[in-house]
Amino acid sequence: MTAALAIVSATVRQLLPVRRAVVFLIAEASLALVYLLMAGTFSDEAAALERLFLMVITLYFPLLVPIVTLIIASAALGSERRDGTLSFLVLRPIPRSVIAATKVFSAILVAGALNALGGFGLSAAFAIETGTWDLVIPLVAGGLVATIVYSAIFVPLGFFTDRAVLVGLLFVLIFENGVAFAAPGLSALSPWRLGFSTFNGLAPNALVDPILQEFDIELVTVSTSLLRTAVLALFSIAFVTIVLRQRDLASE
Amino acid sequence: MTDNPAFVDDPTVEVTGVSKWFGPKVAVSKLSCSFGPGVTGLLGPNGAGKTTMLRMLTGLLRPSEGEISVLGVWPRAKPSVYSDIGLVPEESAVYTHMTGRDYVKYAAVLSGIDQPRAAADRAIQTVALEDAADRKLEGYSKGMRQRAKVAAALVADPQILVLDEPLNGTDPVQRLRLIDLFRTLGDEGKTVIVSSHILDEVDRMSDRVLAIVDGRLAAAGDVRAIRRAMSDIPYRVRVETNRPRELAARLLEDAVVHGVAVEDGGLMVETEDLSALGRGVAAAAKRVEAVPTVFRPEDASLESVFRYLIGRR
Numbered sequence: 001m002t003a004a005l006a007i008v009s010a011t012v013r014q015l016l017p018v019r020r021a022v023v024f025l026i027a028e029a030s031l032a033l034v035y036l037l038m039a040g041t042f043s044d045e046a047a048a049l050e051r052l053f054l055m056v057i058t059l060y061f062p063l064l065v066p067i068v069t070l071i072i073a074s075a076a077l078g079s080e081r082r083d084g085t086l087s088f089l090v091l092r093p094i095p096r097s098v099i100a101a102t103k104v105f106s107a108i109l110v111a112g113a114l115n116a117l118g119g120f121g122l123s124a125a126f127a128i129e130t131g132t133w134d135l136v137i138p139l140v141a142g143g144l145v146a147t148i149v150y151s152a153i154f155v156p157l158g159f160f161t162d163r164a165v166l167v168g169l170l171f172v173l174i175f176e177n178g179v180a181f182a183a184p185g186l187s188a189l190s191p192w193r194l195g196f197s198t199f200n201g202l203a204p205n206a207l208v209d210p211i212l213q214e215f216d217i218e219l220v221t222v223s224t225s226l227l228r229t230a231v232l233a234l235f236s237i238a239f240v241t242i243v244l245r246q247r248d249l250a251s252e
Numbered sequence: 253m254t255d256n257p258a259f260v261d262d263p264t265v266e267v268t269g270v271s272k273w274f275g276p277k278v279a280v281s282k283l284s285c286s287f288g289p290g291v292t293g294l295l296g297p298n299g300a301g302k303t304t305m306l307r308m309l310t311g312l313l314r315p316s317e318g319e320i321s322v323l324g325v326w327p328r329a330k331p332s333v334y335s336d337i338g339l340v341p342e343e344s345a346v347y348t349h350m351t352g353r354d355y356v357k358y359a360a361v362l363s364g365i366d367q368p369r370a371a372a373d374r375a376i377q378t379v380a381l382e383d384a385a386d387r388k389l390e391g392y393s394k395g396m397r398q399r400a401k402v403a404a405a406l407v408a409d410p411q412i413l414v415l416d417e418p419l420n421g422t423d424p425v426q427r428l429r430l431i432d433l434f435r436t437l438g439d440e441g442k443t444v445i446v447s448s449h450i451l452d453e454v455d456r457m458s459d460r461v462l463a464i465v466d467g468r469l470a471a472a473g474d475v476r477a478i479r480r481a482m483s484d485i486p487y488r489v490r491v492e493t494n495r496p497r498e499l500a501a502r503l504l505e506d507a508v509v510h511g512v513a514v515e516d517g518g519l520m521v522e523t524e525d526l527s528a529l530g531r532g533v534a535a536a537a538k539r540v541e542a543v544p545t546v547f548r549p550e551d552a553s554l555e556s557v558f559r560y561l562i563g564r565r
Contacts, residue, residue, distance in 0.1 A: 002361075003361060003362050003364065006358060006361040006362060007362070010347065010350070010358055013349055013350075014347065014349060017349060083345055084341060084343040084344075084345030085345045085346065085347055087307075087310070087312055087339060087341050087345065088341075088345065088346075088347075088359065088404070089362070090311075090312070091310055091311070091312070091327075091334050091337060091339050092331070092334050092335075092359075092362040092363055093331055093332045093333070093334045093335040093363060093364055094331060094334075094362060095331060096331065245328060246314075247314075248312070248313045248314055249312045249313070250307045250312040250313055252274040252277070252279065252304070
């Protein structure tokens, strides 16, 4: 096993102990369960689609994906620093860039798997209700894109502050779901909108266009969304690498 | 050959004018010394700057000024040098979700060892942790965690071993075993740097001692030299008796007594020779028909010894 694989394997186990995994799985599955419980109230396929959209745009992208990713990603490096195990990791003959990349990747892997399950569950519930499976891949892909962007932000944040979850929540709840709605010009700085743009871009137009018109959300194309996501992920790895090279890695 | 006991002739680790401050607090101040093969003890009271010093040696902290060279380079500038550095940190920092064997094997894999499992087994055997190796670290005692950390530090067979209070939490048997291990590693030509605030521990482990107080080098040399430096520290001894004034007057005639004060119904006696004072108190008490009930050195703590050392520089 190479050092990089070993770090990913150890980090995944560190980030997802059994109890936490169960809690997150319940949270991810809850959207699909709620949707299925409401299924009896849908008068037709359009109503079923509208309800799905409502859950995607008010719960899945703006709350579930960022909060799950925040908790996972901020611990990827943050718990190493807080628990004092960072010295175990950095005092090895491994380039700091490898440590940075594996930590960001591990966070994406764990949070991405959970969020993909949530997206799959919700779109599968829609498919069970309507027989249309066309939204599975768009929703899973959108969730993954948002997960990558949030991980790129929250992994470094976790290194810098013990209150990363609180800071992250303020960002998500106040900025993204408050300020960015009030000032659409700022929505380009909102990670979940990149995920939603990917979902929207990949979903069949005939399905989403009529409903999307009801929501005033700034969207970008799928390619722009993917490009921004890749740039942010690379920037995050570079930033963490510089931090690990330049900053004190132990406290007083 | 260097005359300064803070330096060695064949250094593997060199510290030149190093200071470290955290905001307004100075943790280490203009410290210069070097380390070579053998065991060097870093002695100092809690908060003296030992841990900060060791963290700078390994590159965990950057010096605010000065230079550190380990095997010719500053470790952060060349991470490959870490294959030759092993650190046992002071804090109880282990991955609690891993077993002891997984933890040591993880260290071996990260160090790029070809057969990590075999290397981990050897290191675990070295610290006598075989029986607990397949249990999770969260269930380990502090002493067992210390041994697991030592195994993880040794697994890559590093040239330089940095140990921050490695005997903390270990029982007497483990302590002896680890001390033997560190001495053996030193005898094999490895550079072993071990910190402690317990003089006796350092005495048993090290051929050479650097005493650090308030972030500064207070004394350096072999253990005997440090002991000699400490031998002229005046002790303050509290003596309680039924006739304090009479005993005080008689003790003032004794050459080993530097001064006597009557305090709170007892005496506070200053001397440089504790055992001679004991004999003197017994003789004086007999002559004035006093009954001594308490004979207690008041300030023989290591902290006061260090304060004394830094004060006489």
